[in-house]
Amino acid sequence: MTAVGVVATLTVAEGKNADFEVAFKELMAAVQENEPGNEFYSVFQCKDNPQQYKVLERYVDQAALDAHGKSDHFRASGPKLAPCMAAAPVIEHLDGI
DSSP states (O other): OOOEEEEEEEEBOTTOHHHHHHHHHHHHHHHHHHOTTEEEEEEEEOSSOTTEEEEEEEESSHHHHHHHHHOHHHHHHHHHHGGGBSSOOEEEEEEOO
16 A cells, blocks of 8 residues: 555635635544545645645545545535635645655
């Protein structure tokens, strides 16, 4: 098994930070509770740009990442997070070594 990492850069619209953070905390809790293949899932606000957040993710393998994207809680987060976004997410996929 090879671990898989993801770094997602999310740009939040002005005035939407609080809404974004509430919705994303719900998603983080659901991932941690329901995805045994997820080893780390957390969001960080950039210090030099408060509208930008980085989501750091680690999965045991590609199948676990695929399951994350298909999960009910991930799909349900879309309508909550979408109104907060100022741009499309930038997603980086990484292979563990």
